[in-house]
Amino acid sequence: MKTILSILLFFLAVQTIGQTLIKGSVKDQKGQTIPGVNIFIKNTYDGTSSDLEGNFQMETELGGTQTLMFQAMGFKSQELEVVLNGSVQEFHPVMREAINDMTAVTITAGAMEASDEKRAVVLKSIDIVTVPSAMGDIVGAFQTLPGTSTVGNDGRLFVRGGDASETAIFIDGMKVGNAFGTTASNVPTRTRFNPNLFKGSFFSTGGYSAEFGQALSSTLALNTVDFPLRSQGDVSLMSIGGGFTQTLAAEKSSITASANYFDLAPYQSLIRQNFDWERAPFGWDAEVSARQKWGNNGMVKAYVHTESGGMKIWQAIPGSEERGELVDVQNRYTFAQGSFKQIGKNDWSYYGGISYSNNVDALVLDQVDLRNQNQVLHGKFVALKGFSDRFSIKTGVESYTYRYEENFRSQNSKRELNDHHTNIFSEADFYVNSKFILRGGLRGGHSSLAKETWLDPRLSLAYKFPSEGQLSFAAGQFSQMPVEQLRIFNQELQNTKANHLILNYFLNKNGRTFRAEAFYKQYQKLTTFKGNPFQYIDIQQNGEGYAQGFDLFYRDRETVKNTDFWITYSFVDSKRKFAQYTERVQPGFASRHNGSLVIKHFVSGLKSQIGASFGINDGYTYTNPNFPGQMNDKTRGFQDLSLSWSYLPRPNLILHLACSNVLGRDNIFGYRFSEQANASGRFEALPIKLQAPRFLFLGLFLTLSKDKNANQLNNL
Amino acid sequence: MKKYLFAIGMMFLISISIKASNEAYEKAMRTEIQKLYRAGSVQDLQQSANVFSRIAEMNKEEWLPDYYAAWAYANMGFRTDGGIQEKDGFFGQAKMHAKKAASISPNNSEIVAMQGFIIMGELSVDPNSRGQSLSPIAMQTFAKAIELNRQNPRAIFMMAQMENGMAQFFGQGPEKACGLVDASLKLFEKEASEAKEGALEPMWGKNMAAQMKAECP
Incomplete structure (x- = not known):
């Protein structure tokens, strides 16, 4: 009691x-x-x-x-x-203030992010698809951003005086080998991947994180959609082909399968071409991507893309009246990857995956019958530990296996290259406060073939001004093995090296974005060689050079109603001794002055978005053998005005019409010269042009879904 | 005997304290819900949000305190004169509470509708740049809320708002949106007539729906 x-x-x-x-x-x-x-x-x-x-x-x-x-x-x-x-x-x-991802300073030096989620971004994901000059190519859209130059006869990404091989492309953090379609020389290529696959992208024009390597200039990291909104079917009918995509979405998993076919032959029979096609480019691709939630916070993704295509083209020979050489290109490509991310206990998180790309080209030119195969196998595991909201460390290990083979079927000779890289990296982020961040990283690597071990330090920091705007700085060393086509001749080739220094100012306010960046890039141990493709001789690594300049970007979505525009200017001063050049020259792909303007205007009355993009530069250098010296001449400036019209009669139907180079300017990207001088002692020239003055694209995109919204009224 | 007495005594005490805590919970909720519906300024809403957070801390099995905290924060986001960052901050808090509520009571139409309401708020912060990506997600979320409970007037009314925005964007008539508003108003009336005195369940939204109805032809 x-x-x-x-x-x-x-x-x-x-x-x-x-x-x-x-x-x-x-x-x-x-x-x-x-x-x-x-x-x-x-x-x-x-x-x-x-x-x-x-x-x-x-x-x-x-x-x-x-x-x-x-x-x-x-x-x-x-x-x-x-x-x-x-x-x-x-x-x-x-x-004490808490550091919040959404409001804290982010490092913007060298970085251009397209995302719907984060703040310091330049573009939204959707913006990429709707750039008129891009014609639905991801890289085409990036070519309207600062720091890039348009090389119309190539189509790949050229960043700040770097050549296209200096940009590495990643999907969900995993390396993509041969991301661009195989093509004949001077026939522009495209990225192989459908832009709708991605929810965001991170494009770095330099000074990038220690997580990435084997890229002297730039990285493009694409992130696939986490979860599709609904089950739906997408039909596309285009002037050059068509495709169908079906998505099935459940609560915790989803799967998307897609098949596309294109053939330029009907189009080319209607519109006159500059090129002499024997067989217009054609191809098909099929892909499947699957996603599965793993616990509350984790995710597992798998993606397989396979495609096949080809073309046959007569390439004229300068000084000859005949049809020239017949080039036959056939390509078979497969990319497969699996990736995961998971959040563990005690502020640990993990991600990683495995990817495999296999590219097989069959080239027949003249008497040569060449089959080459390039395979890349990449494995990666990263662990991230947050020690507090101010300090975190990311550490990862990677393994790369490269296998490249050139098989001259006509001569019955074969050569190959096998290399294995092991990489480790670690990167620490330290927020002094929400306005000031420091990031330091180290990336180490070892190549079994080159018997070389290297260590690349990276550093960046950013400071957000109390009022508005922020300043970032990045510096680092970057290593990249020479391209396989050279290494196969000289297997002792070591890494080429670049050092970057970048200073960036970024301001995002009331729908307006301003970005200014100055950079200095120094190249060492570049390869120089003599000879011709697949027959290189005297390959050495005594090339070197620099690229410096600045770029400006302004984007405005507010000033003019229903209108979004961006304007960029990039200045690049680059000289390097590389490839077949025996002294420092301005590379043909590094035009000095580059500008672009993209405007998109929505007209509600017409239910239409009208877009225009304009690109301009001051021309490409080339070597004219009729005069002494190397890179001694320059083409006239490049200009392109592209227009597009997207009509949305219904929320699920889009009609898209786009035309490149509306003004029909005769753009020249360089010249090819005859190997021998003619009777009067002159080397005869043929200009390198686009396949046609204009490219016209008409597409109809229909989304079929069990649109619950549409049925709503009837169910009530 | 002693043993039994002790046991009975303990049970009595426990039952008292459970009853007391239930009563305390309901009383605290009832008082604060009344305050929340009257709250005008961001400051008032913040106070309410704080109270609901405290109640949520004490009653980890109840989804309603987090639900109302989310609603208070979402309204702060709509009403503040601050910049994008501040608005996003409020919607971020709202999201966090809604997520907590959803983990306590999964597949709850009211909570899903609240999540849609918050997405709508985030969209309204910067419609030019967020409209394209967020409006399908908002509609999807409302559709899910309606699917979970076809009698949820808030989900239907907010869907009507989205439909209205879509119709304006595509230059279509307001018929569909207005039809949904009518349906939601009927359900609001039904809800009011069936509601028990002092019920804690969500009851808001009727005035907003009536306002929208006034704009219908």
Whole structure:
């Protein structure tokens, strides 16, 4: 009986010690008061909020020693001990700011991000698909961004005086070998991947993270869609082909399968071409991507893409009236990958995966019948540990297996290259506060073939000004093995090297974005050689050079109603000794002045988006053998005005019409010269042009889904 | 005998304290829900949000406190005069509470509708740049809320708002949106007539629906 009594008494006692007044004020580290702080006694209903001056006051009938909690948005929670004994308790805590991904400074040096989620982005995912000059090619859209130059007869990404092989492409963090379609020389290529597959991309024009390597200039990291919104079918009918994509989405998993076919022959029979085609480019591709949620926060993705295509083209020989050489290109390509991410306990998270690309080209030119095969196998595992909201370390290991084979079927000779790279990297992020971040990284690698071990340091930092805008700086060393076509001749070739220095200013305010960046890039150990493709001789690594300049980007979605435009200017001053050049020259792909303008205007009345993009540069250097010296001449400037019209008669139907080079400017990307001088001692020239002055694209895109919204009214 | 007495005494005490805590919960909720519906300023809403957070801390099995905290934060996002960053901050808090509520009560039409409401808020912060990516997600979310409970007037009304925006964008008439508003108003009335005195379940949205109805032809 006594026990019960004492328990009862205890209960009563707790509740009747009397009232205690708790009061005080809350400030942040800068001494400014914080309104709206949630102040309460832990595990009870007793609490209050701070007023506009940061003051608070509450009464409680509780007694004993309790925990007083302070919680506020953007600050770390604080717990203080309070003794409730009837006398007034005063507290004046200083709350520490919490670093929040969404509001904290981000490193923007060298980086151009397209994302729907993050803040310091240049583009949204959808913007990529709707750039008129891009014609639905991801890389085409990036060519309207600063730091890139348009090389119309190639189509790949050329970044800041670097050649196309200096850009590495990754999907969900995994390396993509041969990301561009195989083509004949001077016939532009495209990325193999459908832009709708990706939810965002991270394009770095230099100074990038230690997570990536084997790219002297630039990386393009594409991230696939996590979860499709709904089950749907997408039909596309285009002037050059068609395709069908079916997506099945369930709660925790989804699968998308797609098949496409294109053939330029019908189109080319209607519109006159500059090129002499024996067989217009054609091809098919099929892909399947599957995603599965793994626990509450994890995800596993798998993706397989396979395609086949070809073309036959007569390439004229300078100084000859005949049809020239017949080039037959057939390509077979497969890319497969699996990746995962998972969030573990104690602020650990993990991601990684495995990817495989296999590219087989069959080339027949003149007497040569060549089959080459390039395979890349990449495995990666990364662990990320957050020690606090201010400090985190990312560490990873990678394995790359490269296999390249050239098989001259006509001569019955074969050569091959096998290399294995092991890489480790570690990168630490340290937020001094939400306005200032430091990032330091190291990337080490070893090549079994070159018997070389290397270590590349990387450093970047960013500071956000109190008012607006931010400044970033990045520096680092980057290593890349020479291209396989050279290494196969000289298997002792070591890494080529580049050092980057980048200073960036970024301002994003009220729908307007301004970005300015200055850069300096130094090249060492570049390869030089003599001879012709597949017959290189005297390959050495005594090339070197530099690229420096700046670029400007301004984007505005506010000033003109329903209109979004961006304008860029890039200045590149580059000289390097490389390839067949025996002295420093301005590379043909590095035009000095580059500009672009993209405008998209939505007309509600017409249910249409009208787009225009304009690209311009000051011309490409080339060597004219009729004069002494190397790279001694320059083409006239390149100009292209592309227009597009997207008509949305219904939410699920899009009609898209686009035309490149509307003005029909005769763009020249260089010249090919005859090997021998003619009777009058001159080398005859043939200009390198696009396959046709204009390219016209008409497409109809229909989405079929069990549109629940549409049925809504009937069901009610 | 002593033993039994002790056991009975304990059970009695436990039942008292459970009843007391239930009563305390309901009382705290009822008081604060009334305050929340009257709250006008961001400051008032913040206070309410704080109270609901505290109630949520104490009642980890209940989804309603987090639901109302989410609603308070979402309204702060809509009402503040602050910039994008501040608005996103409020919607971020709202999201966090909605997610907590959803983990307590999965497949709850009201919570899913709230999640849609928050997405709508995020969209409204910067419609030019977010419209394209967020409006399908918002509609999808409302569709899911309706699927979970076809009698949820809030889900239907908010879907009507989205439909209205879509119709304007594509230059179509408001018939579909207005039909949904009518349907939601009927359900709001039904909800009001069936509601028990002092019920804690969500009841908001009727005025907004009536406002939208006034704009219908």
